[in-house]
Amino acid sequence: MANEVLKVEHLDKYYQKKHVLHDINFTISKGEVITLLGPSGSGKSTLIRCLNGLEDFRNGEITFEGKKVIPNEKNWQQLRQKIGMVFQSYDLFPNLTVLENILLGPTKVQKRNVDEVKQEVDKLLQKVDLLDYKDAYPRQLSGGQKQRIAIIRALALHPEFMLFDEVTASLDPEMVRGVLNIIQDLADEDNMTMIIVTHEMNFAQQIADRVLFLKDGNILEDTSGKEFFKNPKTDQAQEFLQSMNF
Ligand SMILES: Nc1ncnc2c1ncn2[C@@H]1O[C@H](COP(=O)(O)OP(=O)(O)OP(=O)(O)O)[C@@H](O)[C@H]1O
Ligand SMILES: [Mg+2]
Incomplete structure (x- = not known):
């Protein structure tokens, strides 16, 4: 497919002898x-981490924009420029201000012009109502504020693809x-692939074009968001939705 951003083929992941991802196959298109x-322990975080080269895997292939993802230090540095990732913990540098945290990647790694990046960052901060916190340190922010900054920090690198792992948990x-x-704005206004x-x-139902349902390291459903929430096919997905009171 011409507008295919990422393709995962026959991915198998083990932690030592433990087989945590089983023959994962899917693609994601631009936008x-x-x-x-999936339930806790089903392998969601592991899969996300494989996609941007943070985890080694045993078998299979991941292709991002036509290039193979090979998990090693050098590749990871390059992938990180294009695949933004935000986790549950914000991991901002505590000794740097909000602005310094955000500028680090674009100016030190991508070597972009500092003044240009600053202007852009101001706009991003304004958009999430945090411009006043530009010179604050992470310890002076609430959890929600820190998480918004972590997202802005990822976006300032101009990613082509974003991964979010339980950012509100x-x-x-x-x-x-x-x-x-x-x-939601990233999906609606920027047409970001995510x-x-x-x-x-509720949020998942609202935003998902597609749902991948993972259980014990297997993709049990790969279906449209509408279909998944209205009519989950497997017992496991039905049970999962019930357990979420949905
Ligand atoms: N570093 C590790 N070493 C060994 N086993 C691991 C490691 N990380 C995860 N696992 C195991 O791999 C399986 C998948 O874990 P993973 O964290 O990907 O699940 P998850 O779906 O993200 O769960 P949660 O919803 O709780 O975040 C689990 O059985 C977990 O115990
Ligand atoms: Mg997880």
């Missing part, structure tokens, strides 16, 4: 939003919406 759902309920809104792991089922 598509996939939510990756450690937030107080009142902080969740602000973070999800940024992701894979999102989330336990927020």
Whole structure:
């Protein structure tokens, strides 16, 4: 497919002897939003980490924009420029201000012009209502604010593809919406290609073009978002949705 961003073929992942991903196959096209759902321990984080070269895998192939993803240090540096990833913990550098945290990648790694990047970052911060916190340190921010900064930091690298792994899981309920809104805007306004792991089922239903349902390291369903939430095919997916009170 011409607009294919990422292709995963026959991916198998082991942790020592433990087989955690079984023959994973899927592709994602430009602008598509996939939510990756499944019970705890099903392999969601492991899969996400394989996709951007953070995890070694045993068999299979991952192709990003026509190039093979080979998990090693050098490749990872390059992939990180194009595949943005945000986790549950924000991992901002505590000794750097918000602005310094965000500028690091674009200016030190990508060697872009500092003034240009700063202008762009101001706009991004404005958009998420955090411009006033530009010179604050991470410890002075709430969890939700830190998570919004972590997303801005990823976006400032101009990624072509974003991975989100439970970015709202450690937030107080009142902080969740602000973070999800940024992701929703990325889908609606920027047509960003994304894979999102989330336990927020309303959000997943709202944003997903497609759902991959993972259980015990197997993709049991790969279907449109509409279909998955209306009519889950497998007992396992039905049970999962029930367990989420959905
Ligand atoms: N570094 C590791 N070493 C050994 N086993 C691991 C490691 N990381 C994860 N696992 C195992 O791999 C399986 C998949 O874990 P993973 O973290 O990918 O699940 P998950 O779907 O993201 O779960 P959760 O919803 O709780 O985040 C689990 O059985 C887990 O115990
Ligand atoms: Mg996980």
